[in-house]
Amino acid sequence: MSVTVDTPRVSYLTEENTIGSWLLTTDHKRIALLYFASITGFFFLGGIAAALMRINLLTPTGAIVSHEMYNRLFTMHGVVMVWFFLVPAIPVTLGNFIVPLMLGARDLAFPKLNLVSWYLFMTGGLFATYSLFAGGLDTGWTFYTPLSTDYTKGHVVAVAIGIFISGFSSIATGVNFIVSIHRLRAPGMGWYRMPLMLWSLYATSVIYVLATPVLAMTLILLGFETVFHVGIFDQRLGGDPLLFQHLFWFYSHPAVYIMILPGFGVMSEVLTTFSQKGIFGYKFIAWSSVAIAVISFFVWGHHMFVAGTSVYSAITFSLLSFMVSVPSAIKVFNWLGTLHKGYIKFDAPMLYALGFLGLFTIGGLTGLFVAALGADVHLTQTYFVVAHFHYIMVGGMVSAFFAGLHYWWPKITGRLYPEMWARAAAFLIFFGFNLTFFPQFILGYLGMPRRYAAYPPEFQVLNVLSSAGSTILAVAYLMPVFYLGYSLRHGARSPSNPWHATGLEWKTQSPPRTENFPIIPIVTEPPYNYPRPEDRTRAA
Amino acid sequence: MSGWPPLLVAWIGLLVLLALELGSALLLHLPATASLFGMAQAAIVVIAFMRIRRGSPLMHIFGAAGLFWLIVLLALGNLDPLTRTDLIVQTTGNPR
Amino acid sequence: MHFQYSSAEHQAESAMSGMWLFLAQEILFFGALVFVWVYCCYQHPAGFRLATQHANLLIGSINTAVLLTSSFTFTAGLLAIERGEPRRLIQACFATIGLGVVFLLLKGVEWFKDVGDGLVPGAHFSLTGPDSGGAQIFYVFYYVATVLHALHMIIGIGLVLWIAWRARRGDFSRAWSTPVEVVGLYWSFVDVVWLTLYPLIYLAAL
Ligand SMILES: [Cu+2]
Numbered sequence: 001m002s003v004t005v006d007t008p009r010v011s012y013l014t015e016e017n018t019i020g021s022w023l024l025t026t027d028h029k030r031i032a033l034l035y036f037a038s039i040t041g042f043f044f045l046g047g048i049a050a051a052l053m054r055i056n057l058l059t060p061t062g063a064i065v066s067h068e069m070y071n072r073l074f075t076m077h078g079v080v081m082v083w084f085f086l087v088p089a090i091p092v093t094l095g096n097f098i099v100p101l102m103l104g105a106r107d108l109a110f111p112k113l114n115l116v117s118w119y120l121f122m123t124g125g126l127f128a129t130y131s132l133f134a135g136g137l138d139t140g141w142t143f144y145t146p147l148s149t150d151y152t153k154g155h156v157v158a159v160a161i162g163i164f165i166s167g168f169s170s171i172a173t174g175v176n177f178i179v180s181i182h183r184l185r186a187p188g189m190g191w192y193r194m195p196l197m198l199w200s201l202y203a204t205s206v207i208y209v210l211a212t213p214v215l216a217m218t219l220i221l222l223g224f225e226t227v228f229h230v231g232i233f234d235q236r237l238g239g240d241p242l243l244f245q246h247l248f249w250f251y252s253h254p255a256v257y258i259m260i261l262p263g264f265g266v267m268s269e270v271l272t273t274f275s276q277k278g279i280f281g282y283k284f285i286a287w288s289s290v291a292i293a294v295i296s297f298f299v300w301g302h303h304m305f306v307a308g309t310s311v312y313s314a315i316t317f318s319l320l321s322f323m324v325s326v327p328s329a330i331k332v333f334n335w336l337g338t339l340h341k342g343y344i345k346f347d348a349p350m351l352y353a354l355g356f357l358g359l360f361t362i363g364g365l366t367g368l369f370v371a372a373l374g375a376d377v378h379l380t381q382t383y384f385v386v387a388h389f390h391y392i393m394v395g396g397m398v399s400a401f402f403a404g405l406h407y408w409w410p411k412i413t414g415r416l417y418p419e420m421w422a423r424a425a426a427f428l429i430f431f432g433f434n435l436t437f438f439p440q441f442i443l444g445y446l447g448m449p450r451r452y453a454a455y456p457p458e459f460q461v462l463n464v465l466s467s468a469g470s471t472i473l474a475v476a477y478l479m480p481v482f483y484l485g486y487s488l489r490h491g492a493r494s495p496s497n498p499w500h501a502t503g504l505e506w507k508t509q510s511p512p513r514t515e516n517f518p519i520i521p522i523v524t525e526p527p528y529n530y531p532r533p534e535d536r537t538r539a540a
Numbered sequence: 541m542s543g544w545p546p547l548l549v550a551w552i553g554l555l556v557l558l559a560l561e562l563g564s565a566l567l568l569h570l571p572a573t574a575s576l577f578g579m580a581q582a583a584i585v586v587i588a589f590m591r592i593r594r595g596s597p598l599m600h601i602f603g604a605a606g607l608f609w610l611i612v613l614l615a616l617g618n619l620d621p622l623t624r625t626d627l628i629v630q631t632t633g634n635p636r
Numbered sequence: 637m638h639f640q641y642s643s644a645e646h647q648a649e650s651a652m653s654g655m656w657l658f659l660a661q662e663i664l665f666f667g668a669l670v671f672v673w674v675y676c677c678y679q680h681p682a683g684f685r686l687a688t689q690h691a692n693l694l695i696g697s698i699n700t701a702v703l704l705t706s707s708f709t710f711t712a713g714l715l716a717i718e719r720g721e722p723r724r725l726i727q728a729c730f731a732t733i734g735l736g737v738v739f740l741l742l743k744g745v746e747w748f749k750d751v752g753d754g755l756v757p758g759a760h761f762s763l764t765g766p767d768s769g770g771a772q773i774f775y776v777f778y779y780v781a782t783v784l785h786a787l788h789m790i791i792g793i794g795l796v797l798w799i800a801w802r803a804r805r806g807d808f809s810r811a812w813s814t815p816v817e818v819v820g821l822y823w824s825f826v827d828v829v830w831l832t833l834y835p836l837i838y839l840a841a842l
Contacts, residue, residue, distance in 0.1 A: 206605070310621075312619065613667055
């Protein structure tokens with residue numbers, strides 16, 4: 001590396017360091033760090049619940065906890081992981097940090113709203129977490145009526161309020177990102193000159209803003225019915241519990257794409273940087289993000305195939321569900337095209353990104369199985385579904401999160417992380433993940449239902465394999481905490497562009513100053529403007 | 541569009557539509573038309589009071605997006621109840 | 637002006653765009669209720685009809701007129717400040733607040749009467765017979781919708797009060813009145829929500 005390391009002493013980290021200056025900051029970079037701290041806490045909370053479940057499933061009758069406790073564990077795991085980790089994860093941390101930098105802007109459009117969104121998130125998160133501990137909830141993260149309204153003893157309303165409040169933090173973030181991307185692009189940055197990360201965060205924000213309010217209303221109606229024991233979904237009045245599921249999945253299916261779209265964005269950045277090559281099919285990738293954001297609203301009925309919806313509705317939703325896989329597949333093929341003839345370097349972010357490619361592809365393809373009406377009747381509510389969405393959410397999204405975290409770590413902290421440790425963790429995560437979740441595909445195919453604390457003895461071998469994998473996964477997820485923490489103090493100082501990447505965020509110092517850019521940059525070239533492979537060969 | 545006269549016209553128009561809405565539902569016994577009058581009133585408010593025609597294209601896109609997704613919710617959501625064949629609804633009296 | 641904007645106009649238009657986007661979110665929020673109404677009305681036409689016949693059409697209609705007028709007064713205030721007359725804006729704000737309070741008071745009277753008539757879903761619901769279930773679902777919709785709308789009104793009254801206070805402080809001028817415009821968008825949108833709810837509650841299922 002020939003770049004001279006002149007680490008600036010003044011940055012957004014050093015400017016002022018009182019507690020107030022952090023808790024009342026409107027700097028998007030500091031808010032991102034506040035979010036990092038919160039998100040990490042929720043990730044490990046949800047992870048502990050998962051670990052306890054996997055330990056319990058070591059024996060057919062349940063190894064450690066009671067059946068009631070098991071129900072509470074999987075509910076806590078689902079609620080915390082979905083609403084307090086996966087949905088916000090990449091946008092509020094990496095997104096918050098990187099969006100203004102990529103735009104060549106000094107901050108987001110509404111900095112105060114950004115801070116408010118963190119407080120909403122924390123209020124909702126702590127409220128929900130407290131309720132999950134004090135008494136707990138056993139409905140699963142889906143709150144299906146009438147179980148949630150009439151039969152459970154858990155704190156449905158309290159958890160619903162927590163999710164409701166944090167939902168508004170999502171909306172605030174979405175509004176902020178969309179308006180910023182429209183209004184704050186640096187001079188010369190047309191839409192097709194934006195990094196693809198911005199396209200995917202834009203698409204994510206569309207879902208944030210337009211799906212979350214429906215969830216909010218659903219939770220209000222759910223809370224009403226739980227408190228007053230009379231409501232819209234009450235069958236004793238002739239109400240329809242399926243109406244709840246329609247409303248719930250109108251949000252929750254697009255929410256799946258809230259979780260994965262930001263990961264797509266990270267992929268486009270990391271794959272181009274570490275193959276030092278322009279993106280293949282820029283416009284296809286950009287518009288497929290938008291297509292996903294739109295089509296994801298058309299498919300929610302596939303969660304209700306066996307619930308008693310009409311045949312016409314089921315067929316429509318099945319066909320539409322196949323459609324939503326097309327833009328995702330377009331992305332995967334374009335990424336492969338990007339790697340083709342690239343100068344590939346296997347740094348840790350790249351390893352995580354390649355892991356994403358494999359795991360997301362498996363998760364996506366098995367999604368087609370469950371989108372098919374006939375197959376879904378057999379597979380629904382089994383471990384096959386569990387494995388399918390974990391390949392996307394955990395294998396895909398969490399890998400992308402780590403890819404992005406390592407990729408932008410030098411920019412965020414101004415330090416380089418220990419490369420060998422990071423590579424080891426990337427390998428371990430890939431291995432541990434597959435060992436945990438691949439057996440679950442088989443379990444589900446063989447008919448083991450999800451959400452049960454006990455199972456017939458013939459399923460034990462595969463369950464033990466899965467639990468063994470989860471211990472490896474747990475260790476692998478803990479490793480970054482240590483080596484990234486270590487690098488905060490002892491890591492080598494990073495130059496402004498350690499990866500020789502394109503993009504405006506690499507053109508300013510690491511870590512940036514509060515105002516990001518001393519002078520607002522002027523964009524004169526397309527993104528990912530790396531030398532073409534044929535030019536390289538000629539030069540060589 | 542600025543100044544008082546259009547604003548006044550809009551206000552009077554809204555009240556007239558309200559009267560027509562009531563008349564149509566109560567006198568002509570066409571209650572189903574009430575929502576159409578409501579939509580017409582909403583359109584007047586959006587044009588005259590929210591001054592959408594002065595807004596930038598971006599604001600138009602945002603408003604249109606809200607409407608589009610509302611239509612998706614209504615259309616795809618109601619597909620199921622409207623086409624169910626085996627629905628047996630028991631409307632009984634009080635639950636408890 | 638925040639340092640991420642190149643001019644005051646740049647910031648103003650971004651604020652307006654942000655408000656429109658927030659309103660798109662509100663469309664879906666109340667839209668979910670409209671969806672619930674259509675869905676349940678299709679399943680319980682008779683129950684919804686029975687319930688609508690007992691809704692207080694008189695108060696509802698007066699309230700509609702009150703709310704329409706309040707949007708008119710606030711927009712008049714906006715026109716006034718754009719011509720550089722802050723005193724007129726303050727007057728318009730208080731007219732708007734007054735009408736908003738009238739709406740809420742009438743709404744309170746209506747709720748009081750509803751409860752007095754036993755129109756509370758549950759064991760003591762006063763409309764009995766085969767259509768009682770559907771009617772109770774209607775009244776769940778009614779209370780959720782009207783309470784949420786009233787909460788939006790209360791927030792709106794607070795915002796208009798804030799505008800009046802800032803106008804008195806001399807913050808707005810012919811050159812700059814973005815917050816007035818933004819709050820006006822919100823206030824008129826709450827009006828639009830009511831214009832959507834009004835036929836659903838009082839007329840459409842008759
Ligand atoms: Cu789905």
